[in-house]
Amino acid sequence: xxxxxxxxxxxxxxxxxxxxxxxxxxxxxxxxxxxxxxxxxxxxxxxxxxxxxxxxxxxxxxxxxxxxxxxxxxxxxxxxxxxxxxxxxxxxxxxxxxxxxxxxxxxxxxxxxxxxxxxxxxxxxxxxxxxxxxxxxxxxxxxxxxxxxxxxxxxxxxxxxxxxxxxxxxxxxxxxxxxxxxxxxxxxxxxxxx
Ligand SMILES: [Zn+2]
Ligand SMILES: [Zn+2]
Numbered sequence: 001x002x003x004x005x006x007x008x009x010x011x012x013x014x015x016x017x018x019x020x021x022x023x024x025x026x027x028x029x030x031x032x033x034x035x036x037x038x039x040x041x042x043x044x045x046x047x048x049x050x051x052x053x054x055x056x057x058x059x060x061x062x063x064x065x066x067x068x069x070x071x072x073x074x075x076x077x078x079x080x081x082x083x084x085x086x087x088x089x090x091x092x093x094x095x096x097x098x099x100x101x102x103x104x105x106x107x108x109x110x111x112x113x114x115x116x117x118x119x120x121x122x123x124x125x126x127x128x129x130x131x132x133x134x135x136x137x138x139x140x141x142x143x144x145x146x147x148x149x150x151x152x153x154x155x156x157x158x159x160x161x162x163x164x165x166x167x168x169x170x171x172x173x174x175x176x177x178x179x180x181x182x183x184x185x186x187x188x189x190x191x192x193x194x
Contacts, residue, residue, distance in 0.1 A: 020159045
């Protein structure tokens, strides 16, 4: 498969843009009562269940709360779909083939948001959780659960840096203190019994 330079430029530009889109969406729709659905499901429900400290993690027997971490399924086609006319318009304006690279960047950013955010609240000693990059992002998000109007990016904190909402990420809970680890062990135990 051959990737053209314009598609790669489109990918990079839209990945960076996604950081700002995420920030605006998080700040103004998910933490401010403009539209009741995102405000209720995020600011009230997600932040109401997952707070800072040990309640940042999903505990044993709380499987019903799994759905309070991920976005509803229809959010992805809605968010990505809204960008289709915008990208086609920019592509026409610039006379550059950026559409597929740009859409790939938005799709990947969305996937990263969902996956990383899930791993943050439901730790299971995945290889990714042991990387320095994830550790930093996890602490960054933990601080957001402490101070709701700071650290609004989950994937790429570029917009937090530009808009001055970045606060030091230093409060990552140590692995042994994590209920997620206990959850993993508790689930592994019944299988180990004869
Ligand atoms: Zn969260
Ligand atoms: Zn939030």
